[in-house]
Amino acid sequence: MLKLASETDASWAARVTQDFDEVLLDHAHCEKKAAGVALRLIFQYPEHGFLMEPLSALAREELAHFEEVLGWLSKRGLSFGRQRPSGYAGHLRKVVRAREPERLLDTLLCSALIEARSCERLGLLAAALDQPALGHFYAGLQRAEARHHGVYVELACRLAGRDAVAARLPAMAEHEAQVLAAAPVEARLHGG
């Protein structure tokens, strides 16, 4: 369903949960960035009316998650703050084509793949965390990310048609798998 071209190694969650404070901080930034990406599309493509309501609702949901993760940080006595940028999304976007409508199609599919990878990894975290309340929170987020993946794929289909999406998504998923395989090993949601 998620159309990822690689599967995260089973050892990943056990490793990163050892630095869970760092994962949580990274996760807060990821939710914030996801809202930022959706809002940027709203600003960039006002002429595509069909994008507006779904992306606005999606951005609201990402912001609600951002606030929830901030709450978890605070419960653990951690403060939010500036973070060293991750290369993941930037490398992923290197294959976005320059011309419209390919540019928007690829951008939507990048977001679909980021949501898919987040979904996979939040699910692994949900299973690996030994605190039931936190595990339950992550399981809920996993379902939300699966839904967001679907929203982006549907918007891409609405823009370019199912055939164009089916032709493009596997190549982009392959690229995403390569970007992730080359990512530095660190306690991040989209790290190696």
Added chain:
Amino acid sequence: MLKLASETDASWAARVTQDFDEVLLDHAHCEKKAAGVALRLIFQYPEHGFLMEPLSALAREELAHFEEVLGWLSKRGLSFGRQRPSGYAGHLRKVVRAREPERLLDTLLCSALIEARSCERLGLLAAALDQPALGHFYAGLQRAEARHHGVYVELACRLAGRDAVAARLPAMAEHEAQVLAAAPVEARLHGG
């Protein structure tokens, strides 16, 4: 309470409601931009933890209003689309000082004043509109903008203290009144 330095002329609402379709399109953009401003502050100032939750919640609310205004556009058979930029916010921000923390203080106060002006004008629209459902919608938004004005003033106080805000806000309100007085006469929320 709203700390504006000028009052919109009573004839304003009667005039712009004659082009209400244009006002509604402008209003949709205003809600979107308000969400964008709040989110930009979240991205720019992650080290100011106290800004994060209130601005995220505010951005979510602006996006919900954006979606509601899109609904009203759609009910009237209008489509959302690109809009000629308004000079209002840009001219307002010309007095934002360059150095921190003055820069952030002034930026928060700009937003407080934009919310205050929106509150005033949405209230005038609520009273002038002859459709009860639409008037009711605008009256609700007017209350939300008053609350948002309060959020920005409180964040400014939290950053710089009540005395610094009390010293700076009247001068910025005076500037806002001048910017608005010089704005071209058109069917916009922050037009002349």
